[in-house]
Amino acid sequence: MKPYTLFLGCTIPVRAQNYEISTRKVASALGLEFIHxxxxxxxxxxISSLNEMTAEAMAARNLALAEKEGADICAICTACTGVLTEVGKKLAEDEKARAEINKRLKPVGLEYKGTVKVKHFARILHEEVGLKKIAKAVTRQLKGLRIAPHYGCHYLKPHEIYEGFDSPEDPRTIDDIIAATGAESVSYMNKTRCCGGALLAVDENLALKISKEKLDQLKALNVDAIGLVCPFCSVMYESNQKKIETTFETSYNLPVLYLPQILGLAMGMDAKDLGFNMNRVKANAALQKAGINA
Amino acid sequence: MAEPIKIDKEALSFRDEVLNTPGGEHLLRCFACGTCTASCPVREVDENYNPRRIIRMTLLGMRDEVLRSDFIWHCSTCYTCSERCPQGVHLTSIMRALKNIAVREGIIPEAYRMQAKSIRAMGKIYEIEDFDNKKRARLGLPELEKKCPDLEAIIAQGELKDLK
Incomplete structure (x- = not known):
């Protein structure tokens, strides 16, 4: 497999190191190399809400840095994946737009030629590593665990930029990976529902209400954990879980795990090496259910 | 009682303004079916939020009401409406265009102003401090650049140059 540059964005390096650690461990074990x-x-x-052109120039700068390394981008935040994919596609196809953006990159000594491809890590797992290789790497079946996948909007949509790798209405790639670990991937009504994260800074109560809906549903389904692929979805469902519980007088105590944490466990890695100690809602009960010491 | 809505030259000029802003190109395709509103996760928890209404108000030229509305900042950018729209209106992009126009008029929520300020100064929303890099080293994670001067240069030459 060709190496990728790993794109971390703003949230992961300081607030979701468990996601970064587990991603790096799992990728390395599956033969995927990252350029730093x-x-x-x-x-x-x-920035795209404020000014589209400025946001495109920022995205293009990141794409140009990867291009200089001669490598594609693996992103693990879904919003980063969305923006970088959308701008990358536009600049690859539209020469005029590229010339326009390159004028803005000139003062920082960069030029983007339009060659970089952007993929989310989960997509790379599904599409390039493949379910067969993942299943082979699983040494510890997570039998008995019931995990609800949360896809994250920008992992799937807008579908025009994602080449049909998964369905925006009935997605399955994350379900497939969860199932490959031996855990049950639990289907539920609002599987593709937004976490509300984009509204947190603008209207906290509104954002929390949106997150609450999914937590309510998953509580009723009695799942052992949510499995997700975006740090901001995790900010909503995990970091803000206590706040939702207090605000709306309810309780969940629902562990929120990053997909590579789940996969890493099934590949025989220790929970502490996958950053489980940094998860705020402790997953000990879920781990014990799968016969793993926390 | 509300006054009748006049669709005069001025009203139509707002349509053109949106149509000419990146993302706003497909505004005129809307036939007001309401699939967007029925699909909207924000609408699900707050009845005041209604994407179809915003599109109608835009088409009717209610410039001030639209640009000063909190609604445009309450779009979660989930793209569900865009995916389901039978007319390919690309609502999420229209919301973005409306926000971009509001910013040109100097209307910008404080939270966004703060984020833009951080990004301009450091390259990211959250600062990477020595503490973070030390913690990252302990965890076996590679060091990250603390400040990126490139973003000041990129933002200073663009439409947001006065936003500090």
Missing amino acids: IPNFTCCGYP
Whole structure:
């Protein structure tokens, strides 16, 4: 497999190191190598609401840094994946837009030629590593665990930028990977429902209400954990779980795990090496259910 | 009682303004079916939020009401409406275009202003401090650049140059 540059974005390096650690461990064990670029910045997503062209220039700068290394981008935040994929596609196809953006990159000594491909890590697992190789790497079946996948909007949508690798209405790639670990991937009504994360800074109560809906549903289904692939979805379902419990006088105590943490466990790695100690809602009961010491 | 809505030259100029802003190109395709509103996760928890209404108000030229509305900042950018729209209106992109126009008018929520400020100064929303790099080293994670001067250069030459 060709090496990828690993794009971390803003949230992961300081708030979701468990996601980064587990991603790196799992990738390395499956033969996927990452190139480190220390000066990747914000992808551009928060800026796109304010000014699209400025956000595109930011995304293009990141794409140009990867291009200089001659490698594609593996992103693990879904919003970063969305913005970088969308801008990358536009600049690859539209020469005029590329020339326009390159004018803005000139003062920082960069030029983007339009060659970089962007994929989310879960997509790379499904598409390039493949379920067969993943199943072979599983040495500890997570039998008995019931995990609800949460896809994250920008992992799937807008579908025009994602080449049909999964369905926005009835997705299955994350279900497939969870199933490959021996755990049960639990289907539920609002599987593709947004976490509300984009609204947290603008209207906290509104954002929490959106997250609450899914937590309510998963509580009723009595799942052991949520499995997800975006740090901001985790901010909503895990970091804010206590706040949702207090605000709306309810309780969940529902562990929120990153997909590579789940996969790493099934590949025989220790929970502490996958950053489980950094998960705020402790997953000990779920781990014990699968016969693993926390 | 509400006044009748006048669709005069000025009203139509708002349509053109949106149509000419990146993301707003497909505004005129809307036939007001309401699939967007029925699919919207924000609407699900707050009845005041209604994407179809925002599109209608835009088409009717209610510029001030639209640009000063909190609604445009309450889009979660989940793209569900865009995916399901039978007319290919690309609502999420229209919401983005409306927010971009509001910013040109100097309307910008404080949270976004703060984020933009951090990004301009450091390259990221959250600062990477020595503490973070030390912790990262302990965890076996590679060091990250603390500040990226490139973003100041990129933002300073663009439309957000005055946003500090």
